[in-house]
Amino acid sequence: MTPGRVVFIGAGPGAADLITMRGAAWLARAEVVLHDALTDPALRDLAPQARWIDVGKRGYAHATGQAKIDALLIDEARRHAVVVRLKGGDPSLFGRLEEELQALAAAGIECEVIPGITAALAAAADARRPLTRRGSGRTLSLATAMTRAGPHELQRQADTEVFYMAGLRLAALAQELLRAGWTADTPASVVSRAGWPDSLASEHRLADLGDAATLHAGRPTIVVVGAGAAAAAVPAPQTGGLDAGQNGNAPSST
């Protein structure tokens, strides 16, 4: 039979309702869904007819894991019309999409990519801190906190810098940013579980960024540094030194 197509879909930062309508429509047509760690089980309700395969679990996560995932994608696409590869956030950003696209291309299997909400945007929304600002915040950079650790990357990259996967090394990141030329009083916004009803946002300066570690411990964490982390000139009434919860709620829960 003619091979099917593989549709890569960005699920967004976690909560199921941050997927796009287009992503949801493809899920409704999927026969098979290959997914990483599923942060919100409600995503399954968008494709109850499909066979869901967890490729994020142990056994796939090792060094040989990517080759296994590639082979499985190809095998499923040869036997089904629509195979969805569901990825957290956006597939084109820190998503290791390239390897899977290459494997499918080599096998002659058609692909489509549906973008998703990346965590930086959900974090900015929850903190109500726009990542770009008129005048002072015109450029934005995105990196993982691990990326920044490289000694050749210790320069300021943009007016606002966002770091993914930052929760485990907040203090170290702050030190690296200070060495890169940011001042100790540079604003830093820390958001964990962005996009969820229990999202937490806290405000800091680089000098005390390490203090955020306890509050956000064990939760996926985004750090925004620079212009985009600054409070608005007129503070929102509901935003104090610590703005906890009540962020990113679905309409039905408010």
Place this chain on the structure above:
Amino acid sequence: MTPGRVVFIGAGPGAADLITMRGAAWLARAEVVLHDALTDPALRDLAPQARWIDVGKRGYAHATGQAKIDALLIDEARRHAVVVRLKGGDPSLFGRLEEELQALAAAGIECEVIPGITAALAAAADARRPLTRRGSGRTLSLATAMTRAGPHELQRQADTEVFYMAGLRLAALAQELLRAGWTADTPASVVSRAGWPDSLASEHRLADLGDAATLHAGRPTIVVVGAGAAAAAVPAPQTGGLDAGQNGNAPSST
């Protein structure tokens, strides 16, 4: 009466089905929708019960326009439970969200921000060129092509740089990037109408980026430069020098 809330929603890059399910759910509850230029009329179907007010049109777009929009938002929020402020792309990115959040905070009106797909992610999806790559493409910067024009910004910022609103000055942007140290053979991917069925993606080198101007003329255009613009090691069968159309289709249209 108690003032309502204003919900800022990112509509995504244009096509209605790239809005999030959460955004669509809020639209379904909206009594009033203030929107900029509406790229896809199908967005109206998500809130047929609401009064739609175009604040992108002439009269609002002038220097005094923002103050008018702020006043209108406050006025509507005082008379309705749910007022949606619909913005293209993501509200936190190049969306001038700050001014409106400030005005509403000063008026004591509660706000919520729902993120949206920003055009860079839709462009990467359509071109099937992940913005980050293992090893060589670990950092990403986002800017407008106009931002880059500032003489103090002529340095390389990241492994991959994405420029919004680039269509009218492709050749000038290429010259600026060459002066910033990028080589003439640096890959550049140009995508216009990202996220639409008639999305166009073309591949270039910085030296001939200006050649893309005719193909993408009159269309919202994103330029990706550097690691994230490179073709995958194994080219997809459907991707040639020019990969036109068939990108980002909704399931119903394929």
